[in-house]
Amino acid sequence: MTTEPDGQVPRRNPINRALGGWQPAAVVMAANKLDFFTAIGEEAVTAEEVASRCGTPPRPTRVLLNACVALDILEKEGEVYRNSPEALQALVRGKSTFMGDGIAHQHDLWQAWGRLHEAVRNNRRVGERYNLTEVGDVHRNFILAMHDRARLDAPFLAETLDLTGRHQLFDAGGGPGTYSIYLVKRYPGLRAIVFDLPQTIEIAKEVIAEFGMSDLIATRAGDYFKDDFGQGNDVVLLSAILHSMSPERSRGLLAKAYDSLVSVGDVVVHEGLIDDEGTSPMRAVMFSLNMLVNTGEGQSYSGSEIMGLMEEVGFTNPRVVRLPEPARTSLVIATKP
Ligand SMILES: C[S@@+](CC[C@H](N)C(=O)[O-])C[C@H]1O[C@@H](n2cnc3c(N)ncnc32)[C@H](O)[C@@H]1O
Incomplete structure (x- = not known):
């Protein structure tokens, strides 16, 4: 980018900037869905070989591989393609840094974004498939995407x-159970209950067993709109739950948390918070639209909105605690007196 004589960096046209992203994103999502990056792995491979490994026709395979080269995600030398260092780390299945499940989840969500205008016009979701547990792949992509993302944040959340000194954590809508796993590992004496829909609990059991934590983390299948949160909890965690629902329903879940907690127990909401104006940070603004197209009633919440809801159901001393970088989320914590 050139610098103006007065030293100011010229402003890039914001319309061009906004429109520049969707095609490159589609390239990565398509190549990820077709498993090109895993098919290449650590090797140097021709387009024909990638096509044969992925069961795709050679000509369009080459066109898509070339687009990945143009985006610097793959490297090309003569006729052979290699993964870039970043693709090797994030896009090849089997590594702990694999982001492909998250990209597959973005791909599922992306269909609805094409109808954003309809969601705004009708004040209704347009994503029919979001969180539909009967659509096996979509649901599994979603839950494993939560696991990929949570593994990065969980060590910071647990710190x-x-x-210390708490015994029973109730992880409401706990998904794959990632945060419970890291918290129970970090705090001796702590046990957790991961509560979620039956289809999610099946995946949570696999993940918890993979981490060797099945003795310390129980699972309970249920529906947080219909079932209570049990009794005797020292802590109720609601991680990435409230953003999918209206303030009224959020208040309902906070009230269930309150009823289930012992005195001086804490409710902990973990979210990527939006500012009070609703215009920053960018990821929370975009996420609010994601909730509009996919849930209709959900939104990114500000810290003050969540603290207000907590106080309405009887919690005291609400506070916002930011997780340290590189995590970009916050905890909103309040105490049952
Ligand atoms: C965005 S994920 C968050 C998962 C986890 N808490 C985390 O932060 O990684 C939302 C979770 O809520 C669960 N869920 C959705 N509707 C539910 C319901 N009615 N009752 C219980 N869990 C539900 C989903 O299955 C999913 O695991």
Whole structure:
């Protein structure tokens, strides 16, 4: 980018900037869905070989591989393609840094974004498939995407949220159970209950067993709109749950958390918060639209909105605690007196 004589960096046309992203994103999502990056792995491979490994026709395979080269995601030398260092780390299945499940989940969500205008016009979701547990692949992509994302944040969350001396954590809508796993590992004496829909609990059991934590983390299948949160909880965690629902329903879940907690127990909401204006940070603004197209009633919440809901159901001392970088999320914590 050139610098103006007065030293100011010229402003890039924001319309061009906004429109520049969807085609490159489609390239990565398509190549990920077709498993090109895993098919290449650590090797140097021709387009014909990738096509044969992925069961795709050679000509369009080459066109898509070339687009990945143009985006610097693959490297090309003569007729052979290699993964870039970043693709090797994030796009090849089997590594702990694999982001492909998350990209597959973005791909599922992306269909609805094409109808964003309809969601705004009708104030209704247009994503029919979001969180539909009967659509096996979509649901599994979603839950494993949560696991990929949570594995990055969970060590910071476990350091920030001091659960010393606590015994029972209830992880409502706990998904794959990732946060419970890291918290129970970090705090001796702590046990957790991961509560979620039956189809999710099946995946959570696999993940918890993979981490060797099945003795310390129980699972309970249910519906947080219909079932209670049990009794005797020291801590109720609601991680990435409230953003999918209206303030009224959020208040309902906070009230269930309150009823289930012992005195001086804490409710902990973990979210990527939006500012009070609703215009920053960019990821929270975009996420709010993601919730509009896919859930209709959900939104990114600000810290003050969540603290207000907590106080309405009787919690005291609400506070916002940011997780340290590189995590970009926050905890909103309040105490049952
Ligand atoms: C965005 S994920 C968050 C998962 C996890 N708490 C995390 O932060 O990684 C939302 C979770 O809520 C669960 N869920 C959705 N509707 C539910 C319901 N009615 N009752 C219980 N869990 C539900 C989903 O299965 C999913 O695991």
